[in-house]
Amino acid sequence: NAGVTQTPKFRVLKTGQSMTLLCAQDMNHEYMYWYRQDPGMGLRLIHYSVGEGTTAKGEVPDGYNVSRLKKQNFLLGLESAAPSQTSVYFCASSRQRTGSGANVLTFGAGSRLTVL
């Protein structure tokens, strides 16, 4: 049981290049999330998805796009990378909310992106 897998783990881009980060989960979770983490700022939510085919904006969505074509995958795209997008990106997933209302996230190991 791999949990949440992110690829690639490391990537260096030049300003203006595009790329896609892939997140895959094998836990049949309904919800998936993309966060970014910068030094001293904790984790900030970029986009999230509450089910296949649906996405929503988080705290810092500008400059990113996402897609959830398959339940197990959540893609984060940068169409034109900027140095301000240099960060560590974390994907997470959670199962459908139970009757109790609790929602526990399982995180991936992270993807470190540098934009020159």
Added chain:
Amino acid sequence: DAKTTQPTSMDCAEGRAANLPCNHSTISGNEYVYWYRQIHSQGPQYIIHGLKNNETNEMASLIITEDRKSSTLILPHATLRDTAVYYCIVKGGATNKLIFGTGTLLAVQP
């Protein structure tokens, strides 16, 4: 979702209990308290959550005050491997977003 306030950093001696406080004075009745931790360069790891009652699992205990305006995460016997940033998050059932703050850096000293 209610905001939380945590100390920036704390120290704890190895083998002693680590008590990490969190204030969430604007919490509402249906909002859960969650604790996660992040060991350097790794993804955050779920520790425990609770609504009203105190909770305990194999990792930690969560003590929530009767008015629910604050809570304490207790690591009963801290080890060097417990050195991490600990995040306290309050989230209601109406949203699916967990908003992380900057957390508390717990340094376990030998």
